[in-house]
Amino acid sequence: MLTVTPHHFLILAFLLVGIGFLGLLVRRNVLLMLMSLELMLNGINVALLTFSKVGNNLDGGIFVFFIMTVAAAEVAVGLALLVALYKKRNSVLSDDMAYLKN
């Protein structure tokens, strides 16, 4: 039986969201920014499942299922966009994608 409290799981989830946010802010490689986004979604998944179990309600678990579906689709489209951009600009760094700026 688990004696770790739900608080531990929630703090872990928030830490994951924070790390993902940090990666989104400090990395310039768009691939790594997308990966950080996935990490944030994972943190949210952990939090949702914890709430789902504590509240004895399956809705949170089903939401995790939907978030996974959306994340998979999002990654596929994001990577396709990145490949298309790479063909044009020959770079995956976000600094090189400031089309609108100049």
Added chain:
Amino acid sequence: MNAVDLLFWIFAVLTVGGGICMVFSKNPVTAAMFMIISLVGVAALFVLLDSFFLAVLQVLVYAGAVMVLFLFIIMLLDVGPDVAKQKITNWRFGILGILLSSLLVVVLISLGFPSDFSGANNPSWPVLSDAISSGSESLLFSTKVSAFGYGLMTKYMLPIQIAGFMLLISMVGVIILSKKVARGEDV
């Protein structure tokens, strides 16, 4: 501290450590490998939360499909560890990012716990029942896959159809995006 607690701490360290190493690794391939470690750690946490189906799904979808896609694109584009160009911007911006994200974590931890959930009385895990809820009552948490199936086919019938449609749309979008554009033709 019992064995299950020890497992929680092991996988918590694996998840958070993998995430931090992912953010700070220079080489994108190394970052993807650390990301896989982190995702498997999250799957193990799902097992500790009694969601075996979601844990399997996590390994299959994230560690399997999504990360393989990432690695495939990294190797297709041949993104090397170009240290000079990919270094974590400048140190001032890096410190600002660390400050902002720790602020986010602090705000989440101080506000993220619902009031009837935190406090002096530590919340405990509920005792699970085997019954799959039926009818109008809310869906009860269950370890069974059939509970998921029941929920998806009744209460979440419309969302799952929308999700399927969204997958179709994203597939069509990816095909159009990665199609070779003929000369003179606009996207």
